Amino acid sequence: MAKKKKGLIIVNTGKGKGKSTAAFGVVLRAWGRGLQICVIQFIKSEKGKWGEVKAAQKLGIDWLSTGDGFTWRSKDMDETIARAQYGWKMAQEKITSGKYDLVVLDEFTYLLDFEWLDVNEAISWLEENKPPMQHIIITGRNAPQELIGYADLVTEMKEIKHPYKEQEISAQPGIEF
Amino acid sequence: MAKKKKGLIIVNTGKGKGKSTAAFGVVLRAWGRGLQICVIQFIKSEKGKWGEVKAAQKLGIDWLSTGDGFTWRSKDMDETIARAQYGWKMAQEKITSGKYDLVVLDEFTYLLDFEWLDVNEAISWLEENKPPMQHIIITGRNAPQELIGYADLVTEMKEIKHPYKEQEISAQPGIEF
Numbered sequence: 001m002a003k004k005k006k007g008l009i010i011v012n013t014g015k016g017k018g019k020s021t022a023a024f025g026v027v028l029r030a031w032g033r034g035l036q037i038c039v040i041q042f043i044k045s046e047k048g049k050w051g052e053v054k055a056a057q058k059l060g061i062d063w064l065s066t067g068d069g070f071t072w073r074s075k076d077m078d079e080t081i082a083r084a085q086y087g088w089k090m091a092q093e094k095i096t097s098g099k100y101d102l103v104v105l106d107e108f109t110y111l112l113d114f115e116w117l118d119v120n121e122a123i124s125w126l127e128e129n130k131p132p133m134q135h136i137i138i139t140g141r142n143a144p145q146e147l148i149g150y151a152d153l154v155t156e157m158k159e160i161k162h163p164y165k166e167q168e169i170s171a172q173p174g175i176e177f
Numbered sequence: 178m179a180k181k182k183k184g185l186i187i188v189n190t191g192k193g194k195g196k197s198t199a200a201f202g203v204v205l206r207a208w209g210r211g212l213q214i215c216v217i218q219f220i221k222s223e224k225g226k227w228g229e230v231k232a233a234q235k236l237g238i239d240w241l242s243t244g245d246g247f248t249w250r251s252k253d254m255d256e257t258i259a260r261a262q263y264g265w266k267m268a269q270e271k272i273t274s275g276k277y278d279l280v281v282l283d284e285f286t287y288l289l290d291f292e293w294l295d296v297n298e299a300i301s302w303l304e305e306n307k308p309p310m311q312h313i314i315i316t317g318r319n320a321p322q323e324l325i326g327y328a329d330l331v332t333e334m335k336e337i338k339h340p341y342k343e344q345e346i347s348a349q350p351g352i353e354f
Contacts, residue, residue, distance in 0.1 A: 005347055008340060012195060016332040021202030022195035025229070026352055028205045029198070032232030033351040052202070055209030101351065135352050152340035155193040160331035163185060169329065170182055174210040174278065175203055175312050 007134040009126070009151040013109060013143035016157035023104045023137045024052050030135075031059055035101040038094045042087045043067040043107040050177050062100075064090055067107070084116045095130055102135045109140030112147060119146045126150070184311040186303070186328040190286060190320035193334035200281045200314045201229050207312075208236055212278040215271045219264045219317075220244040220284040228351050239277075241267055244284070261293045272307055279312045286317030289324060296323045303327075 010026075012019040027037055039056065045067045056063040066087030067080075088111065095103055111117040123146060130136065138147065148154050163169045171177060187203075189196040204214055216233065222244045233240040243264030244257075265288065272280055288294040300323060307313065315324065325331050340346045348354060 005349060008346070008349060008352060010352075011337075013337075014335070017330065018189060018195055018199035018202075018332050018334065021206070022199040022334075024202030024205050025195075025198030025200065026202075028201050028232045029228035029354070030351040032228035032230070032235065035351045051206035051209035053209070055205045058209065135349065148338065151338060152346065153194065154337035155195045156335040156337050157195065157199075158191070158333040158335050160188075160190075160333050161325065161328060163329035169185075172182060172185060172312065174207040174212045175185060175187075177206070 005133070006152075007130065007132055007136070008153055010135065010137045011109075011143050011147060011151040011154045012137065012139045012157060013141060013148075013154065014156035014158050015141055016159035017162075018157045019139040019141075020052075020106050022155070022157070023106060023139050026137060027056075027061065027102070027104060030102045031061060036099055037102045037104070038062040038100045039064070039104040039106060040087060040091045040094065040108075041065040041067060041106040042084060042111060051174050062094070064094075066090060081116045084111045087111075088117055088122070092125065092129070095126075095134065095136070098131065100134060102137070104137045105139070107140045108138045109143045109147070112144050113140070113142040119144045123147065123150045182310070183329075184307065184309055184313070185330055187312065187314045188286075188320050188324060188328040188331045189314065189316045189334060190318060190325075190331065191333035191335050192318055193336035194339075195334045196316040196318075197283050199332070199334075200283060200316050203314060204233075204238065204279070204281060207279045208238060213276055214279045214281070215239040215277045216241070216281040216283060217264060217268045217271065217285075218242040218244060218283040219261060219288060227354050239271070241271075243267060258293045261288045264288075265294055265299070269302065269306070272303075272311065272313070275308065277311060279314070281314045282316070284317045285315045286320045286324070289321050290317070290319040296321045300324065300327045 112119045
């Protein structure tokens with residue numbers, strides 16, 4: 001049987017580091033090949049502060065940050081949930097725009113895990129609307145089983161050793177953010 | 178106690194995907210912040226073919242590929258081992274050159290795992306010679322315990338689901354390479 005090409009659903013999950021950075025590594029690779037890329041960050045808010053956002057601006061990669069920087073610890077849950085749902089609406093527009101070969105939904109699993117968005121609804125929507133050759137990378141902890149079932153490629157990033165817990169080392173600019 | 182800053186030794190290991198791409202994501206982030214970066218690929222050979230190499234060329238990131246594309250399956254082990262050792266010599270020069278904030282040793286663990294290079298000698302050399310604020314990212318399967326002990330941050334990439342085994346899907350340019 002001939003091998004087929006298709007747009008992949010890739011999920012990077014687990015408690016370890018590297019979920020988002022592995023997505024950004026694919027962004028770098030895809031950019032190197034001239035693919036059209038859109039990144040939507042669902043939790044992070046402070047646009048322009050992060051190394052990867054600075055890089056994206058320089059490279060002409062579309063990058064949206066729709067979060068308010070909070071999750072379940074938000075003081076205004078209505079606001080946080082509304083932002084998440086707005087982020088998903090933006091993502092749906094980008095996915096169906098026909099402009100992108102690769103769409104990254106960074107920290108999207110939290111919307112599903114906290115049930116701000118129904119996982120089966122999200123999957124049904126993707127099944128019906130995602131362009132067949134478009135790749136989507138979804139990152140975040142606690143990817144629901146339904147999403148794992150739907151995805152083509154799932155990797156768990158597992159923490160073996162972490163310096164900020166075991167040693168008194170602060171997060172390093174350019175490496176951690 | 179005040180938190181300290183230091184150059185980190187980061188290891189991405191395990192059988193799953195995302196070890197190298199997470200390193201390349203940090204490269205993108207670091208580049209976004211104007212850090213000086215060198216990537217040395219110990220196994221891959223075909224320079225210019227990969228999406229990430231094309232990207233690095235456009236971004237002015239120093240990128241060396243010292244491998245011949247083979248590992249333990251090489252038909253000429255002397256050549257393969259000599260290339261690996263030459264790669265390590267190049268890495269040592271880059272690390273001590275004073276030019277780089279971040280050095281990526283991609284697929285370096287194989288040199289240690291196959292014992293082409295002694296892990297304790299490599300660690301001793303790094304302890305004595307690595308500039309204190311320089312970050313090093315080492316990728317590859319089967320990171321030796323000595324290296325895990327020496328590293329600040331270690332993540333295992335664990336395969337949960339892989340499309341090329343479970344489905345008849347070919348590797349996709351821009352995503353996989």
